Amino acid sequence: MTPPPDTKTWWVVDPSIDREQYVRRLLELYRKTPTTCGRVRHEDRRLAEHLFHQRIPFSAVEAAFHLAATRRIFRDPRRGPLAPVRSLHYFLPVIQEILTTPIDPKYIRFLAWRLRNAEPILELYTAGIERHNAQ
Secondary structure, three states, rough: OOOOOOOOOOOOOOOOOHHHHHHHHHHHHHHOOOEEEEOOHHHHHHHHHHHHOOOOOOOHHHHHHHHHHHHHHHHOOOOOOOEEEHHHHHHHHHHHHHHOOOHHHHHHHHHHHHHHHHHHHHHHHHHHHHHHHHH
């Protein structure tokens, strides 16, 4: 998965970040993203390295995490909770969506703000998952 060359986006590869920094930052962000299980697997590390080698901008991956987590948290509550995301691979289609669909940077900042201020909803989300798992 590489960014389409003809797509004009605000995603830019930061040349100052090396592979180790990219992978470390990406996996830390993944681990802390709401709705993930909070653990990093060996396959996640390999995928993060692959994303670096494919020159996928870190900012695009971060935006995909925000978009996917927001969609999961703020979905129709009558549909029940979703199980936690257990793999970085879950985000690949959203990363591709981010790279190919122009998204206003203000909207991504709004999603990040919404996630930071979603603690009461996250508590309900987590409680719903625990109830679902207990059944």
